[in-house]
Amino acid sequence: MTIPAQTSGTTLTKDAAPGDTLLKVTGLQKHFPIKKGLLQRQVGAVRAVDGIDFEVRAGETLGVVGESGCGKSTMGRLITRLLEPTAGKVEFQGKDITHLGVGGMRPLRRDVQMIFQDPYSSLNPRHTIGTIVSAPFKLQGVQPEGGVKKEVQRLLSVVGLNPEHYNRYPHEFSGGQRQRIGIARALALNPRLVVADEPVSALDVSIQAQVVNLLDDLQSELGLTYVIIAHDLSVVRHVSDRIAVMYLGKIMELADRDLLYKSPMHPYTKALMSAVPIPDPARRGAKSERILLKGDVPSPIAPPSGCRFHTRCWKATQICTTTEPPLKELRPGQQVACHHPENFEDQAPQDVVLLTAAKEAAELVSEDALAESAATSAAVAAEVEANEAAEAETSEAAEATETEESAAAEAETSEAAEATEGAASDGDEPAAEEPPAKEK
Known part of the structure; x- marks a missing residue:
């Protein structure tokens, strides 16, 4: 797939070289308080994420898998700073972004974007596709070269949609097309890190393959770094370089893809x-x-x-x-x-x-x-x-x-020392006999 070049008005400098640590998470926790009574006193907490550590290198894809309720989506919202962590540290390109406010995170929103799970609820039904995809430019105050409309139409063509659908509404599109619109919105400002929260779980199998291949092509063309959250192990195996397995708010195993699936x-x-x-007809009766x-x-x-x-x-x-x-x-x-x-x-x-x-x-x-x-x-x-x-x-x-x-x-050293001492003693005897010779 040939991807149209991005205009110079939104190109950002890529500081992290491939292989460098782009995102580092240390001891990350998120506890949702449970309150009861008239005074709303806290009586407990839901430990959604309870102390995880991992790194994401520039240019790679980290897959996160686990059962429903293990904290995958909460982790994704924490590293994009859509949720405030209870404890721990999140570093992006060496900068601590754990407790940055809205104003502090605004410049970083260009570099960290998220693709949400449900393509039906993540798009505002009252706005046109052009308004939805152009929102990042207006929020960041970026004026693309050639105008916002031209850039939005370019993004729609990048994700495989018709640029002429600029004025249509979300209800006029299928689930796969809506997910492509969400991907276009996430790529609007050319981010460094994209967190995809189950990007294909709500789609048909045939559409899943198209969206997964699209994400793969975009990564190779634009040099993106992905954190893909999913529960479909076959999808994760297809797109990931490393995989983290979560269970009840903890990472149980973190390994390279081939190692994890092999042993x-x-x-x-x-x-x-x-x-x-295993899609093998020969194993039907096995x-x-x-x-x-x-x-x-x-x-x-x-x-x-x-x-x-x-x-x-x-x-x-x-x-x-x-x-x-x-x-x-x-x-x-x-x-x-x-x-x-x-x-x-x-x-x-x-x-x-x-x-x-x-x-x-x-x-x-x-x-x-x-x-x-x-x-x-x-x-x-x-x-x-x-x-x-x-x-x-x-x-x-x-x-x-x-x-x-x-x-x-x-x-050898002792023999050499003995030989040296012997040679020294032999040389001293004539010197001792010389004075009598002079007296004569």
Whole structure:
């Protein structure tokens, strides 16, 4: 797809080079208060986002997946500063934007834009398409070269719509066309970061492919950086470079796309991957290996202690109920928050007694999946032990070689010293005999 060039009136300088950190989130939290009574006293809080850390590099696409209610959309509104964080820090190109007000965020609105989930409610039905897409220019006081109308028509052609539809209203368009209008509005000021909150979830499958391909083409042509929030794992796999898996306000796993789909480490990630349908007619009569999770997601008002997934996990032990696992990089490019990860050695091998909830959850997991998990973890643990033993042998051999070399060097040094002393003593004897010769 050939994208018309943007006019010079709205071109912004790209400060961040590809690969540099564009967005950095540290300890981000958002708690919605629960108030009751006549005096509206706070009696609790909904922990929608409860401490997450991640980075987004310039030019990449970060996918965020998870069940409904895990805090994905809230996280997207926090990093675009449409919501005020309860705690934590949001940095954009090294600048702290966590608590910037409306006036402070206004210049940054050019660089950070959002595509909303519902294309029917995100467009004002009383305004024409031209008014909707031209709103960013008026709010930012930007006058494009050639006029606002010409620039809006260019944007409509960029997203695959007819520029002549400038004066039409949203109700005259289908869902896919409305989503394209939302994309055109988000791209009006040539942003650096675009947060797309489930951009294709409300669309038909055929239209989903068109919108996803459009986003991909726009990224390659305009150098955009995406944070795409979705629950469709096949869509995320198609568009993402890295993927973050969220559960109950926390990031369970953050990894490169290929690593995550090839060897997921967190049990929750493995359960999600097992739910992806495989479009293969030959597998129509094959037995499904889907992992069924026990129960529903716990309430974010009172999340479980320790690991939040332990109430539904088939590998949960006592340590999972008391100690929250940190998000740690167990493999290059793959961070996991789990005491008993899949496809890797156990991080808490001393704790082997399964909880009652874990035993009940294991009944919903196929025996093949359990056997494969145990075999893979055992193989990885054996491989790690073999590598450690090989490293120990290498270090011992190196130490022995260093000891032999140092002993040989010391021996050579001592021999050289003895030879020097002998030569010095031989040279002193004639000097001592000279004075008597002179007396004679």
